[in-house]
Amino acid sequence: MSDPLTRLLAERDWLLADGATGTNLFNMGLESGEPPELWNVDHPDRIRALYRGAVEAGSDLFLTNSFGGNASRLKLHRAEARVAELNRAAAELGREVADAAGRPVIVAGSIGPTGDIMAPMGSLTHEAAVEMFHEQAEALKAGGADVLWVETISAAEEFRAAAEAALLVDMPWCGTMSFDTAGRTMMGITSAQLSALVEKLPNPPVAYGANCGVGASDLLRTVTGFLASGNERPIIAKGNAGIPRFEAGHIHYDGTPELMADYACLARDLGVRIIGGCCGTMPEHLRAMREALETRPHGGRPTLELIAERLGGFSSTGDGTGEDATASRERRGRRRG
Amino acid sequence: MAEDDDEIILSELSDEDLVQQMMDDLYDGLRDEIEEGVNILLGRGWAPYDVLTRALVAGMTIVGHDFRDGILFVPEVLLAANAMKGGMAILKPLLAETGAPRMGKMVIGTVKGDIHDIGKNLVSMMMEGAGFEVIDLGINNAVEKYLEAIAREEADILGMSALLTTTMPYMKVVIDTMKEQGIRDDYIVLVGGAPLNEEFGRAIGADAYCRDAAVAVETAKDFIQRKHNQLAASQ
Numbered sequence A: 001m002s003d004p005l006t007r008l009l010a011e012r013d014w015l016l017a018d019g020a021t022g023t024n025l026f027n028m029g030l031e032s033g034e035p036p037e038l039w040n041v042d043h044p045d046r047i048r049a050l051y052r053g054a055v056e057a058g059s060d061l062f063l064t065n066s067f068g069g070n071a072s073r074l075k076l077h078r079a080e081a082r083v084a085e086l087n088r089a090a091a092e093l094g095r096e097v098a099d100a101a102g103r104p105v106i107v108a109g110s111i112g113p114t115g116d117i118m119a120p121m122g123s124l125t126h127e128a129a130v131e132m133f134h135e136q137a138e139a140l141k142a143g144g145a146d147v148l149w150v151e152t153i154s155a156a157e158e159f160r161a162a163a164e165a166a167l168l169v170d171m172p173w174c175g176t177m178s179f180d181t182a183g184r185t186m187m188g189i190t191s192a193q194l195s196a197l198v199e200k201l202p203n204p205p206v207a208y209g210a211n212c213g214v215g216a217s218d219l220l221r222t223v224t225g226f227l228a229s230g231n232e233r234p235i236i237a238k239g240n241a242g243i244p245r246f247e248a249g250h251i252h253y254d255g256t257p258e259l260m261a262d263y264a265c266l267a268r269d270l271g272v273r274i275i276g277g278c279c280g281t282m283p284e285h286l287r288a289m290r291e292a293l294e295t296r297p298h299g300g301r302p303t304l305e306l307i308a309e310r311l312g313g314f315s316s317t318g319d320g321t322g323e324d325a326t327a328s329r330e331r332r333g334r335r336r337g
Numbered sequence B: 001m002a003e004d005d006d007e008i009i010l011s012e013l014s015d016e017d018l019v020q021q022m023m024d025d026l027y028d029g030l031r032d033e034i035e036e037g038v039n040i041l042l043g044r045g046w047a048p049y050d051v052l053t054r055a056l057v058a059g060m061t062i063v064g065h066d067f068r069d070g071i072l073f074v075p076e077v078l079l080a081a082n083a084m085k086g087g088m089a090i091l092k093p094l095l096a097e098t099g100a101p102r103m104g105k106m107v108i109g110t111v112k113g114d115i116h117d118i119g120k121n122l123v124s125m126m127m128e129g130a131g132f133e134v135i136d137l138g139i140n141n142a143v144e145k146y147l148e149a150i151a152r153e154e155a156d157i158l159g160m161s162a163l164l165t166t167t168m169p170y171m172k173v174v175i176d177t178m179k180e181q182g183i184r185d186d187y188i189v190l191v192g193g194a195p196l197n198e199e200f201g202r203a204i205g206a207d208a209y210c211r212d213a214a215v216a217v218e219t220a221k222d223f224i225q226r227k228h229n230q231l232a233a234s235q
Helices: A006-009 A024-029 A036-042 A044-057 A071-077 A080-100 A126-142 A158-170 A191-200 A216-228 A257-270 A283-295 A306-310 B015-027 B029-045 B047-069 B072-098 B118-129 B143-151 B170-180 B198-204 B211-233
Strands: A061-063 A106-111 A149-153 A173-177 A207-211 A235-239 A245-248 A250-253 A274-277 B105-110 B132-138 B157-161 B187-190
Touching: A006 A216, A006 A257, A024 A036, A024 A044, A024 B072, A036 A044, A036 A080, A044 A061, A044 A080, A044 B143, A061 A080, A071 A080, A071 A126, A080 A106, A080 A126, A106 A126, A126 A149, A126 A158, A149 A158, A149 A207, A158 A173, A158 A191, A173 A235, A191 A207, A191 A216, A207 A216, A207 A274, A216 A257, A216 A306, A257 A274, A257 A283, A257 A306, A274 A283, B015 B029, B015 B047, B015 B072, B029 B047, B029 B072, B047 B072, B047 B211, B072 B118, B072 B211, B105 B118, B105 B143, B118 B132, B118 B157, B118 B211, B143 B157, B143 B170, B157 B170, B157 B211, B170 B187, B170 B198, B187 B198, B187 B211
Parallel strands: A061 A106, A106 A149, A149 A173, A173 A207, A207 A235, A235 A274, B105 B132, B105 B157, B157 B187
Antiparallel strands: A245 A250
């Protein structure tokens, strides 16, 4: 009765997810400014190559090229009428590559944020967000995705809307947020708050976690926050291959394959079940991660000090959990309203 | 709703207490209360410019500092900015009538090739919240579009945003074109986006790199203040 991802998680201690989509597609000639989702139809060969790049490097799971495939994002390119077509194609190509892999590979239907700010601060209502995610989820399901993969979310409201869409299409799903602002998401959500949030949903995700954000070390600090919550749900870590730096007129990602291999093993030693990369993570990084995960012995649960020593320091002193939990401002007047 | 015992009647407060209360209300994003407070101060004969600077801008400065310091996050800041906008809507026609100094006008957009606009949207909302006029050009802007807009709008500030390492160099293209046309120094150029840093901002000839939306507002206020001072000094 269980879904393919749950079955694979039951068989294995860890699964290797994929790396970057954007970074890889730019290397294949995607013009910046162009929505990558159009390539699902215009250049299916390149999208197959993207997926194969991850599978051949050892990924057990890869995300479809549909991150910006919701009506709100596609509207920026006047392609909002093509949500069903582009997402279905993204998943169909994924199915084709996964089924030819000769081993179980999970096709995860990527769903990124709408880019809109949700009510009451912004204009996007819960109903409208659910409708957009529902449309996208339906198409990913029709194209053969095994699981929906909601990622880079920063608002609790948007996370809930995406969960509701998964419920509407009756699909298992995973969800990750991007913790990029002093250890919290842009909207102020802490790792502990996400852990609590997933347990309150009527259809909790198969696995949850963090993606993107700042560097690999920050991402693992976020993982320690999930672990402290004590819930037993499998955790996902998809960190960036280091931090882009502008040095002597050139952009330089400081995350080498060796660093990402260290990151992968530290993630595993923390107890992360699904380990992958995000921006800057190429097939060579994935290969190094796979090899390290298969060959290096379990090192015991690493401390924050060890993580910082191996992967670089954290971007902020605290992350809004534990003793760093925010002290509220001293008010002059009485709170009203 | 607050308990009846605790109900604060804004119109019964002294000017000083009312301004303090408005700062708290801004902090809590209470738009109706801010509108009421603005009307009361105007009714008491305050100049629109004083209401703007001493109550609203001062209140938003506290919000901005707490955002910078990681005490407030985007949702609270947006609610505060929304409350501020409620007050601004009342003050704007009056400020124009009284010829009060403008806060400043900003043209903003993500650079050519970049479709990532959340950061840019936040800066827009916070700049408006701080009393600036903002012309949002949206995503994927070519140099011509920026230059046409800053001229047409007689903007004080040009804001450029990029999330990608592949698109951030385009900011230099825009600034270099401004230099070629001899208009670079007519504008304050602020740049921002996740992969940027101060060094990059300096290297491409921007006036400043802004780490986040709160810093963008503070930086814009500083530069506008300097501009006003220079104008005053040269008169």
